[in-house]
Amino acid sequence: MSASREFFAALPVAEALAGFRPQRRTGVESVLRDDALGRVPTSAVTSGQPLPGFARSTVDGYAVRAADTYGAGDGLPAYLDVLGRVRMGSMPELSVRPGAALQIPTGAAIPDGADAVVMVEYTQVTMAGAVEVTRPVAIGDGIVRADEDVAAGGALAPAGRPLRPQDLGLLAAAGVTELKVRARPRVAIVSTGDEVVPSDTQRLAAGQVRDATASALSALVTRAGGVPDYRGIVPDDQEALTTTLTEAVAEADLVVVSAGSSVGARDETTAAVEALGDASVFCHGLAIKPGKPTLLAEVAGVPVLGLPGNPLSALVVFRMVGLPVLRLVGGIEVPPPEPTVPATLSRPLASAAGRLDVVQVTLRDGQATPIFGHSALLSLLTTADGYVVVPEPATGLDAGAVVTVTLYA
Template sequence: MSSREFFTARTVAEALAGFRPARRTKAESVPSAAALHRVPAEDVLAPAPLPGFARATVDGFAVRAADTYGASDGLPSYLDLLGAVRMGAAPEVAVRPGGCAAVPTGGALPEGADAVVMVEFTAETLPGCVEVTRPVAPGAGLVRADEDAAAGTVLAPAGRPLRAPDLGLLAAAGVTTVGVHARPRVAVLSTGDEVVPPDTADLAPGQVRDATASALAALVTEAGGEPVQAGIVSDESGALRERLTDALVDADLVVISAGSSVGARDETAGAVAAVGSVWCHGLAIKPGKPTLLAECGGVPVLGLPGNPLSALVVFRLVGVPLVWRLAGCETPPPEPGRRARLARGLASAAGRLDVVQVRLVDGTAEPVLGPSALLSVLTRADGYVVVPEPATGLDAGAEVEVVLYR
């Protein structure tokens, strides 16, 4: 691949829209209580109506709504107290015309009643007699037997990560296991003769510990994937191709850290092209232009820049959505964000997406600047601001959306 091909860069939007491998992880059954953020492989349906019986949503009295029409403070309605509903038990009382029954929040609606009057709008002025000072319409103060979900309706749709309320709804329906996509296995390969494991106690001149792989593994985990540390590959010709071939056997995604630029020692493009097809080599993004996207035997491959900051920025924007897509989620959950005003202007180049790290101080976004080789730029940032491709910069004081780091 020539350097001319490298500099014909795709935009990030083109990469997200156009690079869409068909691979999806298989389905597996997991306990619903342990399925937070997992992606259902198919719609989860309600086996029966929810909540299953009409129930009160307020403390008060179950009534026939017609018996309260016209009631007011000056001219209340008087109803006979026929009994009370016990929590967790079927009502032993029925409401007839002119009568009512005491019912607690969550209690089952007795036969004959079609509304519940809040206790605040009642008074027991005489034994066995309830005074009602507010009219209610049919359905007031209660939920129907199938108001949460009718039998057969979708409780959790396929392709959307399960959230805490989803797990509560599944529990209410008695759904204790759910079929979800397996966590994508993401093999992380580091390259370079200068790169050594993090547990290397003493560094020789020119050596660096592999910091990027650990950070990438954390981002994979955060996206619901299962990181697999595939080790460090030397710059020796053919070594990366051999290790890549091995990684493709069990991985759903292979991430190659470093080796994707156009330097004489960079082997990624050649190794990938030898076993698969390169979709693009170069993204119109700063930092992170020397990025490679490819597919090898149905397994997507992401080649990242060598600088740690660049690699993590690209993986968050391109790699994280790819991990979610492999797990069956076409639209990844949005990152948290906050509006702020730029503390200083930002220059950019039209046609390139700029990702600028910022920290938030009293409602302003202060750019955190530094070389892309420094991880400390990211550790000092609270999030990032995107300067879109058409813009040539952002003015100081401009209102921006800060994408926050969790």
């Protein structure tokens, strides 16, 4: 971690994410498989046995010796004796001998002697106890090997990737009932400002605003797999903020200070962080719009993120910077992909080189229309279907340009 940087010596976002690597990681706990959706395995989960564990049919048809079907066709079918039927849920009692077959349903175990399954669509029953095969099969056709899904000792789920519904299905198939995962990151959310009042305040005095940002941040934290820990509203007072941050750092895995990083409050926020023991400020200023006055710091290994005061800026920065830090702390090495769609811009976008611009857009019939307004307006986010990023090197995008829209779920 580097020493304090000059405020608004704006750091590129990519450089900040690459360089800001807090030491904090959440602890390890055991969870039941059915409670593990979205949890992050601490190490690869492996199978103690091959899956499916036995060779089985992938189609309805007849278990055969492939050699008995060679040369079969509509004009000259192969005739095989039908010895019986394979039952589901048990190993076959009969085996397949040369010139014979066993009727078999999808998923049933392959009998001894058989090395392929011919689909029922390529057979005809013309007399009792026999079947005509009108298509040849190769060895292995219509069969899943005993270890084709997962080999014994093979990985069921990798470390560092949140478990998905399909992962839980594979764990269930392997008989895994419990596993070690990272604890959910606890995120302390601190709101600051003399003008900020609780969100349940019914009547506002002149100059007051309800704490809307904290509710949205809590929802983002929850969706990302964290546990929000709202610490209330702190007035614009360095000593009070230092006290609150001291308590938050001692108990949380990530501390987010909302509305304490605007131009008017930057000195108090930075001073409050630096007043804590073992603290360092990585940067105070990101090359991003909206969200330039952003603070990244570390206190005793715990990351501290100071967000801009305006709600839209705060939420944009938390998506772009806060969520990657949250995932890092929570042990996520393979972040889940965000939903995106290509679209064409309905109008040109101006930008400044060296700055990452995050532009809210609506999406209709494959066309992205930018929406603009003051960063204090939350309605811009609720109206938007997603956002477009104008990269740092660009000086803008032309109307009709093909862009990637990251969708809001």
